Amino acid sequence: CDVTNASYALDTNQMAAMSLSHERPLYSVLPTNSVLQNSLLLLATGSQYAFSTRAFWKHVDYELVRAASYQEYQRGAQIQIASSNLNTPGQPYCSLTYQAILRDIIPKRLAEGDGIVMNASVPIVKQAGPTLKHSITAQIRQNGSGLDDAQLPTEGTDWNVESELALPVYSDVSFLKVQGNWACHVSLLGGLALHGLVKGGYLHALQQKARDNKKLPTVSDRFYVGGPLNFRGFLPAGIGPRATKGASSGSSLVSSDALGGDFYYTATAMASLPLGGNDSGAERSFLDSIPMRAFVFGTVGTCVGSLKHVASTSGGQDSFSTVSNTAHALWQSSRASVGMGLATNVLGSTRLELTYSYPLRYGQMD
Secondary structure (H helix, E strand, O other): OOEEEEEEEEOOOOOEEEEEEEEEEHHHHOOOOOHHHHHHHHOOOHHHEEEEEEEEEEEEEHHHHOOOOEEEEEEEEEEEEEEOOOOOOOOOEEEEEEEEEEEEEEEOEEEEOOEEEEOOEHHHHHOOEEEEEEEEEEEEEOOOOOEOOOOOOOOEEEEEEEEEEEEOOOOOOOEEEEEEEEEEEEEOHHHOEEEEEEEEEEEEEOOOOOOOOOOOOOOOOOEOEOEOOOEOOOOOOOEOOEEEEOOOOOOOHHHEEEOOEOEEEEEEEEEEEEEOOOOOOOOOOOHHHOOEEEEEEEEEEEEEOOHHHHHHHOOOOOHHHHHHHHHHHHHHOOEEEEEEEEEEEEOOOEEEEEEEEEEEEOOOOO
């Protein structure tokens, strides 16, 4: 069936977002009795693929979510072909999306005397203004289909891969961006479970220098690392390249902007035990009815501005030594944290954590 949605949201910081979307079964937009339509309907899940269009407008204050001194207006439209079970854990998901988006970066300003001065770092100010991006994004998600529980897994594997190609035609940016993650969970005796999670991403600018009125990827295109469920023990976007803003010479998050990176990785090892869940037949308490696990973890990872720059400064006379030295340089720049916490499954669809974290390795501006 056809579904049309219109939404308007205003968050607690007065940032607005609007969207209008329409979705219908993919087979219904194909010519009747065509080879493509018949082939799609012959698939076991052929009727579950959807064709959707969406227009949106969004105002984002990145000082709140990335500790960066700029806001961004986003206006765009997209066309998507996808399986219609993204919000149904346990069913694999795939999609192919074309998007055209106009982003407008607006650095923070301060009133000083009779004028206005920029309260943002030089890299942010240089990227101020509108940029147009056309991109094609493909993603595949296992979507929890290989897990015994989507939010509190103890057995199985899960992975996803996403790739975005920003097209150089009629666009201000051109790049290839790939990212993904893989998780493995092993159940042992007594409810003990071991968990491993690896994430990584790489952004490659297809145009290595600004020319012909083109621009390199902006701060809106890069990776950001840090925050709950991302890199525990660090603030959101707390890891990676930063630049001091305004005339401040401090080195804290308050006086610097997160610029994002072109390469990142994180690796987490975790062990967990169940709490509650009384199955002995005795009277169950309220806590027994809440799925909850206690866990300890350790995470290591980094986010760097340019992998090519890391390779060029790491030395090496041949390919093997260059790769080895680059890996060593990335390890030297890596941050690490350990901690413990409690995790629960809220309404079967959301993981909620209460965590205590302690950073072991961190940079001056993290």
